Amino acid sequence: MIRPKKPTPLPVVLDRHRVYIFPTRQGLLFIVVLIAMLAGSINYNNNLGFLLVFLLGGILLVSMIHTYRNLLGLQVLSVSAAPVFAGDDAVFNVLLYAGRHARKAVSVSAGQYTSEKPDLHARVDEGVPVSVPAQQRGLLIPESFTVSTVYPVGLFSAWSVLRPGSDCTVYPFPKGVFTPIHDPDIHKGGRKSGLAAGADDYKGLKTYQPGDSFRHIAWKALSKGQGLFAKDFGGAARRSVVVFDFSKVGGNDTEDRLSKLCAMILRASRENRRYGLVLPGKTIPPGSGDAHRHRCLKALAVFEDDGTDG
Amino acid sequence: MDKRQEFIPPILLALFVAILPHVAGLPLWVIAWCAFMWTYVMVAIKHNRPPPGRFVRNALAVIGLAGLLLTYHTRIDATAYVSLLAIMAAIKPLEISTHRDGMVTVFLAYFIVITSLFQSETLLMTIYMFVSVLVTTAVLVRINDPAGRLKAHFRLSALILAQAVPLMLALFFLFPRLEGSLVGFQRSDFGITGFSETLRPGMVSRLVEDDSVAFRVEFDDGIPGFEQLYWRGVVFVHFDGSNWRHERWLRESAPPETGVNDGVSYRVILEPHRSRWLFALDFPLMIPDTGRLYEDFTVLSRDPVFRTKRYVMTSDLRDHTGKTGFPGDELIRLPGSGNPESRALAARLAESSDSPGEVIRRALDYFRDNDFVYTLTPPLAGRNPVDDFLFSARSGYCEHYASAFAFLMRSAGIPARVVGGYQGGEINPYGNYLIVRQSFAHAWVEVWDEDKGWFRVDPTYVVAPGRISDGPGDGLQPGAFGGFTGRYLQPFEALLRQARFGWDAFSKNWQAWFEGYSVEQQKALLERLGIAYSYRTGPLMLLGAGLSLVALLFGVYLVIQLRGKTEKPDLVKKRYEEFLRKMAHAGIARLPGEGPMEFAERAALARPDLAPAINEITGIYIMLRYAPLPHDPDAPGKLADGVKKFRPSAVASKD
Numbered sequence: 004m005i006r007p008k009k010p011t012p013l014p015v016v017l018d019r020h021r022v023y024i025f026p027t028r029q030g031l032l033f034i035v036v037l038i039a040m041l042a043g044s045i046n047y048n049n050n051l052g053f054l055l056v057f058l059l060g061g062i063l064l065v066s067m068i069h070t071y072r073n074l075l076g077l078q079v080l081s082v083s084a085a086p087v088f089a090g091d092d093a094v095f096n097v098l099l100y101a102g103r104h105a106r107k108a109v110s111v112s113a114g115q116y117t118s119e120k121p122d123l124h125a126r127v128d129e130g131v132p133v134s135v136p137a138q139q140r141g142l143l144i145p146e147s148f149t150v151s152t153v154y155p156v157g158l159f160s161a162w163s164v165l166r167p168g169s170d171c172t173v174y175p176f177p178k179g180v181f182t183p184i185h186d187p188d189i190h191k192g193g194r195k196s197g198l199a200a201g202a203d204d205y206k207g208l209k210t211y212q213p214g215d216s217f218r219h220i221a222w223k224a225l226s227k228g229q230g231l232f233a234k235d236f237g238g239a240a241r242r243s244v245v246v247f248d249f250s251k252v253g254g255n256d257t258e259d260r261l262s263k264l265c266a267m268i269l270r271a272s273r274e275n276r277r278y279g280l281v282l283p284g285k286t287i288p289p290g291s292g293d294a295h296r297h298r299c300l301k302a303l304a305v306f307e308d309d310g311t312d313g
Numbered sequence: 314m315d316k317r318q319e320f321i322p323p324i325l326l327a328l329f330v331a332i333l334p335h336v337a338g339l340p341l342w343v344i345a346w347c348a349f350m351w352t353y354v355m356v357a358i359k360h361n362r363p364p365p366g367r368f369v370r371n372a373l374a375v376i377g378l379a380g381l382l383l384t385y386h387t388r389i390d391a392t393a394y395v396s397l398l399a400i401m402a403a404i405k406p407l408e409i410s411t412h413r414d415g416m417v418t419v420f421l422a423y424f425i426v427i428t429s430l431f432q433s434e435t436l437l438m439t440i441y442m443f444v445s446v447l448v449t450t451a452v453l454v455r456i457n458d459p460a461g462r463l464k465a466h467f468r469l470s471a472l473i474l475a476q477a478v479p480l481m482l483a484l485f486f487l488f489p490r491l492e493g494s495l496v497g498f499q500r501s502d503f504g505i506t507g508f509s510e511t512l513r514p515g516m517v518s519r520l521v522e523d524d525s526v527a528f529r530v531e532f533d534d535g536i537p538g539f540e541q542l543y544w545r546g547v548v549f550v551h552f553d554g555s556n557w558r559h560e561r562w563l564r565e566s567a568p569p570e571t572g573v574n575d576g577v578s579y580r581v582i583l584e585p586h587r588s589r590w591l592f593a594l595d596f597p598l599m600i601p602d603t604g605r606l607y608e609d610f611t612v613l614s615r616d617p618v619f620r621t622k623r624y625v626m627t628s629d630l631r632d633h634t635g636k637t638g639f640p641g642d643e644l645i646r647l648p649g650s651g652n653p654e655s656r657a658l659a660a661r662l663a664e665s666s667d668s669p670g671e672v673i674r675r676a677l678d679y680f681r682d683n684d685f686v687y688t689l690t691p692p693l694a695g696r697n698p699v700d701d702f703l704f705s706a707r708s709g710y711c712e713h714y715a716s717a718f719a720f721l722m723r724s725a726g727i728p729a730r731v732v733g734g735y736q737g738g739e740i741n742p743y744g745n746y747l748i749v750r751q752s753f754a755h756a757w758v759e760v761w762d763e764d765k766g767w768f769r770v771d772p773t774y775v776v777a778p779g780r781i782s783d784g785p786g787d788g789l790q791p792g793a794f795g796g797f798t799g800r801y802l803q804p805f806e807a808l809l810r811q812a813r814f815g816w817d818a819f820s821k822n823w824q825a826w827f828e829g830y831s832v833e834q835q836k837a838l839l840e841r842l843g844i845a846y847s848y849r850t851g852p853l854m855l856l857g858a859g860l861s862l863v864a865l866l867f868g869v870y871l872v873i874q875l876r877g878k879t880e881k882p883d884l885v886k887k888r889y890e891e892f893l894r895k896m897a898h899a900g901i902a903r904l905p906g907e908g909p910m911e912f913a914e915r916a917a918l919a920r921p922d923l924a925p926a927i928n929e930i931t932g933i934y935i936m937l938r939y940a941p942l943p944h945d946p947d948a949p950g951k952l953a954d955g956v957k958k959f960r961p962s963a964v965a966s967k968d
Binding site for chain 2: 029033040045048080081154
């Protein structure tokens with residue numbers, strides 16, 4: 004089977020160039036059973052036996068079309084995964100769009116990890132979550148995703164292999180009791196006063212500014228055509244600015260240090276601080292918010308030790 | 314989710330439907346075995362008990378096989394084979410835990426279905442086959458879609474079946490049939506009814522309540538009177554004191570010289586009875602090629618009749634054969650002792666008569682004058698069954714009369730033999746043919762005379778004349794036909810009879826056409842299409858034609874099923890792609906795997922001047938794609954406008 008090794012741009016329609024079909028193992032067994040039945044019918048010259056064998060053969064062929072049809076025209080809109088910490092399961096949300104007719108029992112698998120969706124309704128996007136264990140920090144990129152189905156009778160399997168190249172950022176596993184944030188050693192830039200409102204206090208809508216979190220977009224207002232607004236939660240806290248420096252964190256090895264940095268960033272973020280990150284070869288200026296946090300943690304995730312042990 | 318709960322009850326249903334036609338043929342313990350295992354499985358599932366372990370299952374398999382071995386020894390015939398399948402079908406549900414197990418068990422059900430077809434090819438069976446395939450396929454769908462509703466599964470199964478039927482018909486008509494079979498296989502005497510080689514008291518009477526059809530007959534010119542319809546099957550010559558036995562070693566013979574050359578010609582459609590007897594009206598003149606006529610004027614098929622058999626015969630309907638030579642001492646031989654009173658009676662009759670004819674007449678008078686009773690339930694006979702019958706019980710069915718009469722004749726020195734077969738028949742008004750049921754089984758006597766040769770004497774006729782003129786039920790003691798049918802269905806009897814005749818006519822025509830479809834019909838089919846059929850290339854041509862037709866049908870299905878099913882690339886996606894193209898021109902291309910949100914975030918950071926437009930387009934796109942329905946109906950238009958107006962300048966990003 005020749006499969007294109009090149010990445011699959013999403014969204015993609017599973018058309019007849021992409022959908023393969025072949026009998027399942029049970030389907031092959033069924034064919035063997037049919038051949039045995041045919042031999043029996045020939046031997047006994049039994050017309051009713053012939054009738055049954057050909058009926059079952061017809062069912063086999065017809066089921067092939069049903070199985071094929073269950074996959075054909077399905078659209079894979081996106082494959083995305085929220086970042087996870089090492090040791091968790093990366094959940095790739097494979098977003099499917101059934102199109103004009105509903106589909107049943109469609110599975111999506113990444114390697115050995117499979118998830119089945121019993122029903123895909125017509126004209127609705129539905130996500131199929133595929134969990135893949137994320138063992139190590141970095142970018143987890145499953146080589147391929149296979150969308151497949153054996154519905155309705157399990158004699159044929161139709162499948163399509165996609166290489167969306169989607170990744171899941173796997174942050175380092177946060178660990179360790181770390182040095183308090185106020186420690187002057189890792190404290191740079193001093194405090195800035197001005198404690199803002201609590202993060203959860205919803206203040207109303209404000210005009211969307213670049214850099215505002217997408218989570219705060221006011222969808223309702225947008226859909227009413229009122230323009231793009233963000234929900235104002237009082238803005239990020241600006242209590243103090245800290246910078247976490249890889250070279251100043253104690254630890255056994257690189258991974259240990261990254262894990263500690265990870266925990267520090269999480270805490271700083273929880274406490275609504277402004278924080279920055281300094282890694283060998285990369286510096287992230289202080290900031291706050293979800294995007295900033297992700298930027299920092301991603302830097303940790305993809306950090307490559309060039310051998311200079313700081 | 315526990316797979317067992319979802320799979321097993323429907324699988325049990327499929328197995329049950331598949332085994333049902335076998336119930337009559339299987340040993341009782343096998344049926345009990347299935348019932349027990351399936352009940353156990355259902356109870357275990359209900360109470361969420363784990364399935365039995367491997368050891369228990371293996372032990373059960375061994376016990377089952379041992380039981381089979383004890384029942385059948387080494388006789389491997391069709392019943393043994395079906396029993397084996399049934400035992401497997403009983404144990405298999407205990408170990409279903411995966412999808413694969415479920416599928417394999419359903420295949421087993423299909424396999425059991427075909428075994429019942431090998432035993433019966435009737436219209437009823439054909440209909441039942443479709444029903445069981447419908448059920449089994451629905452179960453197969455259920456296994457592969459456990460979350461769905463059973464009703465929907467049956468509907469889909471019916472749809473698949475309906476779509477498979479044209480393919481089935483194409484293959485059925487065009488798949489080349491062969492003559493004869495590939496390998497011989499021992500067929501069992503499954504559900505054998507009718508005659509065996511020995512006539513025991515009670516053998517014929519047990520058939521009286523058997524309504525199944527023995528054979529059907531079509532006459533070329535009109536159905537003869539019932540008194541003439543003696544269907545000759547087996548001739549019994551050896552008497553051991555209570556039973557009459559058939560002579561195995563018979564010479565072939567020419568038809569009797571009755572002096573009649575153009576008898577009554579008729580077609581017999583014989584139901585499979587697993588023996589070689591071919592029933593013929595007394596006395597056969599012309600027999601089919603596949604049969605042989607023997608010296609006792611019985612006709613035997615060359616091979617046992619396992620499938621419905623059609624043959625044409627001609628018979629002379631007179632009650633005697635015409636002059637034949639003395640049949641030999643064998644025909645007056647009796648056991649050395651036993652039944653002394655009967656022998657004495659015979660001696661008295663012989664002494665006081667002048668001719669064999671008078672002996673016969675006076676013997677018949679004896680039956681007429683001594684209040685003999687025609688009944689299905691005579692008292693049990695003792696050590697001298699003929700004496701008991703003639704002098705104390707004086708009640709019995711036709712075999713008792715025939716046996717006693719032949720005994721008297723032989724005791725009086727007149728060659729006599731008992732003939733087993735059928736008498737009469739039922740006229741089906743739809744189609745005007747004769748149905749001869751097992752219940753028409755009869756036994757009568759043939760006596761040899763120097764002038765007439767063998768001639769028929771039916772002592773039952775003397776006692777119960779209605780038996781001959783009106784069918785087997787007539788003349789029986791009341792109460793013989795009790796039961797449900799007799800008591801409650803009386804008012805509907807006429808209607809029922811009519812329905813039964815209609816069904817019989819239909820199913821006879823079906824059988825004649827369907828079962829008879831063979832190489833000759835295929836040849837005729839091709840020739841009607843203007844293609845010469847040769848036995849060498851014909852099968853290949855048929856196979857080619859069949860496969861082409863199937864391919865054609867398959868193609869038609871593909872076109873119908875898949876036409877227009879691929880959704881046109883949707884406009885929302887198209888607009889967004891246009892936006893992406895414009896962004897790419899502006900120097901910011903979406904990375905593989907980058908979601909729309911991520912991309913917008915990155916792009917907005919890179920080009921703050923475009924941020925509001927980027928965010929608006931992305932926002933609407935995401936809403937149309939990801940937000941729950943219903944969407945704002947204007948949103949697609951806004952997206953189109955937004956993308957259309959979006960004209961990013963190729964300014965280098967100021968990162």
